[in-house]
Amino acid sequence: MKKNIIIYGVFLFFVLFGITACTKKQEFIEQESQLSFFSMDTSISLTAYGENAEIALKKVKQQIQDLEKLWSVTEEESEIYKINHSNGKEIEVSKETTEILTFALQMAEQTEGALEPSIYPVVSAWGFTTEEKRVPLKEEITNLLTYVGYKRIRLSGNNVQLETGMQLDLGSLGKGYAGDKAVEILKKCGITSALLDIGGNIQIIGRKPDGQDWRLGVRSPFYGDILGIIELSDCAVITSGSYERYFVDKNGIIYGHIINPQTGYPVENDLASVTIIASQGKQCDALSTALFVMGLDKAIEYWRKNEGFEAILVTKEQGIYITEGIKKKFTLKQAYDYLKVYEVNR
Numbered sequence: 001m002k003k004n005i006i007i008y009g010v011f012l013f014f015v016l017f018g019i020t021a022c023t024k025k026q027e028f029i030e031q032e033s034q035l036s037f038f039s040m041d042t043s044i045s046l047t048a049y050g051e052n053a054e055i056a057l058k059k060v061k062q063q064i065q066d067l068e069k070l071w072s073v074t075e076e077e078s079e080i081y082k083i084n085h086s087n088g089k090e091i092e093v094s095k096e097t098t099e100i101l102t103f104a105l106q107m108a109e110q111t112e113g114a115l116e117p118s119i120y121p122v123v124s125a126w127g128f129t130t131e132e133k134r135v136p137l138k139e140e141i142t143n144l145l146t147y148v149g150y151k152r153i154r155l156s157g158n159n160v161q162l163e164t165g166m167q168l169d170l171g172s173l174g175k176g177y178a179g180d181k182a183v184e185i186l187k188k189c190g191i192t193s194a195l196l197d198i199g200g201n202i203q204i205i206g207r208k209p210d211g212q213d214w215r216l217g218v219r220s221p222f223y224g225d226i227l228g229i230i231e232l233s234d235c236a237v238i239t240s241g242s243y244e245r246y247f248v249d250k251n252g253i254i255y256g257h258i259i260n261p262q263t264g265y266p267v268e269n270d271l272a273s274v275t276i277i278a279s280q281g282k283q284c285d286a287l288s289t290a291l292f293v294m295g296l297d298k299a300i301e302y303w304r305k306n307e308g309f310e311a312i313l314v315t316k317e318q319g320i321y322i323t324e325g326i327k328k329k330f331t332l333k334q335a336y337d338y339l340k341v342y343e344v345n346r
């Protein structure tokens with residue numbers, strides 16, 4: 001009799017446990033919210049979990065669209081457009097624009113001008129912001145480079161002043177900054193689990209709803225697929241390379257959209273892509289562009305001198321250089337097991 005009670009008890013336990021587990025699982029599914037839209041010249045897809053997720057994501061969408069309105073280089077109403085057409089006049093800007101410009105100037109200094117927020121005259125001559133991509137004449141590039149130089153951007157308080165002919169471009173870090181704002185909004189709404197994909201830039205809050213780390217695909221520069229998987233929580237993962245936005249001239253030469261500010265020509269070095277992993281999107285975005293400009297050796301040197309981020313550097317020669325802090329969390333996709341993997345240490 002006692003034995004029967006025990007068996008019955010164990011049976012009941014499993015039934016109840018099963019029901020609770022199912023309810024929990026269902027809860028997660030019910031609480032998942034998704035929102036996809038196009039902004040900042042890219043596809044954005046947001047997923048968040050929790051009671052407030054739907055409202056929170058709507059707020060995020062609004063925020064990203066507002067930032068796009070502030071920073072678009074082509075929209076006449078944007079603050080960046082106004083600065084770029086100010087003919088030397090001082091322009092008062094919003095808190096957000098002041099913030100991102102302050103950060104951009106800091107990063108330009110720290111990367112010795114590899115990140116160059118005043119590169120726009122050159123970017124625009126190559127036609128990267130329009131549909132008419134072209135190879136400018138050498139003299140044109142030499143002339144335009146005289147209007148490039150972050151040290152000559154004057155930012156005092158909320159006022160920005162450029163010399164006539166100079167123009168700003170926040171394309172290298174705007175999406176990362178927008179991601180940080182998104183994370184801020186979601187956290188304020190009580191969201192503890194979210195995955196934001198802003199044109200391939202990934203930002204995550206917490207862990208997956210089941211408590212496991214997020215499994216994130218690292219973009220491959222070779223066939224537009226995934227190079228491998230990293231398992232992480234609470235961070236940003238951002239990749240730069242010239243494999244996505246580029247054009248090919250009649251001789252088959254490929255021109256990428258990231259410009260070497262020293263030459264005015266698209267970056268041409270040993271790197272195929274740079275992925276940066278750090279707590280903040282703006283840092284990842286700025287560094288992925290800047291380290292791509294630097295090339296492999298300088299990028300590694302920069303990582304050794306500066307703390308607070310990890311990197312995956314892929315070379316055209318099919319080597320992957322992974323910094324020690326992220327190495328164990330990264331698994332190469334089987335299709336890429338012919339690549340040579342190197343660990344980079346301090």
Ligand code: ADP
Nearest residue numbers: 114115116117119169171172240257258259289
């Ligand atoms: P994506 O926007 O494709 O994710 P990036 O974050 O690397 O790529 O930013 C590239 C954009 O930054 C270019 O399209 C251009 O607008 C701008 N840019 C190009 N070269 C530089 C540079 N050396 N420094 C800062 N911005 C740059």
Ligand code: MG
Nearest residue numbers: 172285286289
């Ligand atoms: Mg970038």
